[in-house]
Amino acid sequence: MSLLSVNDLTRNFGGLTAVSRANLHVDEGELVGLIGPNGAGKTTLFNVLTGVYPPSSGTIELNVDGTTTSIGGKRPNAICRAGVGRTFQNIRLFKDLTVLDNVRIAMQQNIPYSLLAAFTHAGTFGGKEQQIRDESEQLLAVMGLADKADELSRNLSYGDQRHLEIARALAVRPKLLLLDEPAAGMNPNETRDLTDLISQLRRDFGLTVVLIEHDMSLVMRICERIYVLDHGSIISEGTPEHVRNDPLVIEAYLGEEAPNA
Amino acid sequence: MTEFLQQAINALSLGSIYALIALGYTMVYGIIKLINFAHGEIYMIGAFVGYWTMSVFHLGVFEAILAAMIVCTVLGVLIERVAYRPLRRSTRLASLITAIGMSLLLQYTMMYFVGADPRAYPALPDYMNASFSLGGVVVKSQQLVIIGISVLLMILLQFVVKTTKMGKAMRAVSQDPEAAQLMGISVDRTISFTFAIGSALAGAAGVLVGIYYNSINPLMGIMPGLKAFVAAVFGGIGIIPGALIGAFVIGGAETAVSALGYSLFRDGVVFAILIAILIVKPTGLLGKNVREKV
Numbered sequence: 001m002s003l004l005s006v007n008d009l010t011r012n013f014g015g016l017t018a019v020s021r022a023n024l025h026v027d028e029g030e031l032v033g034l035i036g037p038n039g040a041g042k043t044t045l046f047n048v049l050t051g052v053y054p055p056s057s058g059t060i061e062l063n064v065d066g067t068t069t070s071i072g073g074k075r076p077n078a079i080c081r082a083g084v085g086r087t088f089q090n091i092r093l094f095k096d097l098t099v100l101d102n103v104r105i106a107m108q109q110n111i112p113y114s115l116l117a118a119f120t121h122a123g124t125f126g127g128k129e130q131q132i133r134d135e136s137e138q139l140l141a142v143m144g145l146a147d148k149a150d151e152l153s154r155n156l157s158y159g160d161q162r163h164l165e166i167a168r169a170l171a172v173r174p175k176l177l178l179l180d181e182p183a184a185g186m187n188p189n190e191t192r193d194l195t196d197l198i199s200q201l202r203r204d205f206g207l208t209v210v211l212i213e214h215d216m217s218l219v220m221r222i223c224e225r226i227y228v229l230d231h232g233s234i235i236s237e238g239t240p241e242h243v244r245n246d247p248l249v250i251e252a253y254l255g256e257e258a259p260n261a
Numbered sequence: 262m263t264e265f266l267q268q269a270i271n272a273l274s275l276g277s278i279y280a281l282i283a284l285g286y287t288m289v290y291g292i293i294k295l296i297n298f299a300h301g302e303i304y305m306i307g308a309f310v311g312y313w314t315m316s317v318f319h320l321g322v323f324e325a326i327l328a329a330m331i332v333c334t335v336l337g338v339l340i341e342r343v344a345y346r347p348l349r350r351s352t353r354l355a356s357l358i359t360a361i362g363m364s365l366l367l368q369y370t371m372m373y374f375v376g377a378d379p380r381a382y383p384a385l386p387d388y389m390n391a392s393f394s395l396g397g398v399v400v401k402s403q404q405l406v407i408i409g410i411s412v413l414l415m416i417l418l419q420f421v422v423k424t425t426k427m428g429k430a431m432r433a434v435s436q437d438p439e440a441a442q443l444m445g446i447s448v449d450r451t452i453s454f455t456f457a458i459g460s461a462l463a464g465a466a467g468v469l470v471g472i473y474y475n476s477i478n479p480l481m482g483i484m485p486g487l488k489a490f491v492a493a494v495f496g497g498i499g500i501i502p503g504a505l506i507g508a509f510v511i512g513g514a515e516t517a518v519s520a521l522g523y524s525l526f527r528d529g530v531v532f533a534i535l536i537a538i539l540i541v542k543p544t545g546l547l548g549k550n551v552r553e554k555v
Contacts, residue, residue: 094432105433
């Protein structure tokens with residue numbers, strides 16, 4: 001059974017159908033790309049998957065460790081705890097908090113303690129806070145941000161902010177990581193480094209990744225399977241090789257071939 | 262000099278009471294951008310709960326403060342639940358008007374049940390009425406209790422906001438509720454928690470004012486509520502240290518005006534400060550200019 005199964009998912013905004021009867025599945029451990037022209041509905045699909053918008057119709061199921069939960073229409077925080085982490089197309093860090101706090105806030109959801117313990121300092125509180133801190137610092141080290149832990153996240157460079165977003169998404173310990181244009185605004189060198197980093201993270205954390213990306217060099221290099229979205233519908237699915245040669249995809253990106261060309 | 266120190270003590274007592282109320286205003290504003298005009302009424306109800314704890318149940322001052330804090334916590338969470346939560350996605354003006362309505366509802370519901378006449382606070386135990394002289398400055402022990410309890414509560418608040426999970430969640434929600442929710446934080450719970458803490462502080466302030474002025478009535482929340490609001494605006498609304506600074510400035514100004522013999526202008530000067538700060542630095546002392554994103 002797939003980790004993520006999306007069946008006949010539709011999302012309307014008034015008269016506009018942003019996602020239309022989308023079917024997709026992602027197996028555990030896969031790295032899947034989601035591409036499509038601007039306005040195809042890719043980010044809307046992510047938003048429905050993470051609960052920002054409820055689906056208009058259709059189901060979303062998440063199968064973690066043999067138990068299946070229907071996450072369609074649940075609240076974002078519940079879906080997050082069910083095991084879905086994400087980053088944003090336009091960076092949405094907590095800008096006035098430090099780099100470390102950004103990660104701690106996401107991390108602390110996994111390490112519970114009661115408010116009473118915080119007040120009385122009984123046993124668990126100090127240890128739990130220390131654990132949250134240690135694990136957050138480890139995560140920052142992995143993302144190459146260890147030396148910037150105490151800076152305000154608004155003061156980070158653009159590339160570092162992108163890395164911090166990924167660190168924060170990893171801190172919720174997701175099974176499924178959704179990356180919304182992780183390489184947007186990066187130069188070719190940075191994109192290459194990011195490509196390697198994503199592969200490495202996926203190995204080290206045992207992640208399943210779905211990423212939206214416009215940078216085809218990144219998509220073609222690391223994605224095992226690709227879904228192509230156009231006008232809200234999935235028009236093609238398969239290996240990078242297959243998708244690259246699919247006439248429907250070429251048409252969606254470049255327009256129809258002139259009959260006598 | 263003695264006179265100055267004497268007035269400084271008075272200013273500190275008054276300022277710390279305003280600070281307790283102002284913190285609630287500023288935290289709620291920081292997290293949902295709502296000026297909770299019913300906050301002054303929570304403080305009023307805190308004063309009455311303290312009154313009943315002492316006069317009906319014959320318990321001490323500290324039990325009264327604790328009881329007021331507990332009742333006000335429940336009340337604050339309840340008000341948010343029934344009055345503000347259903348409006349969270351509507352315009353800010355709708356919630357603001359609801360807040361004013363809630364404030365009037367609480368004032369006149371209380372008046373219906375307890376009457377409009379001011380009541381004297383129950384007699385305090387001897388150790389609260391003692392006063393002693395420090396080099397000519399007369400300090401009443403109740404002033405020390407007021408300052409001590411306020412400072413203790415502020416330290417506790419600082420601890421909660423800076424180091425606990427809930428505090429971190431509060432700061433995250435105040436910056437970007439949607440992103441916070443996508444990181445697994447329950448926005449509803451965080452907002453309830455904010456109302457709970459703010460209301461608990463207001464409840465404590467109510468009892469302290471009862472002790473200090475020795476008189477309570479159902480409309481007592483209006484003026485201190487407004488002044489605490491001015492304090493929060495003065496320091497930069499939404500900023501916790503700003504509310505503290507504002508509260509002590511307002512307390513100081515009020516005390517100074519009374520000490521100079523113009524006690525009739527005591528309230529006026531507070532609002533003059535509000536007008537001045539809105540002209541000179543509308544974002545408040547510690548506030549930053551935030552441009553609205555289009």
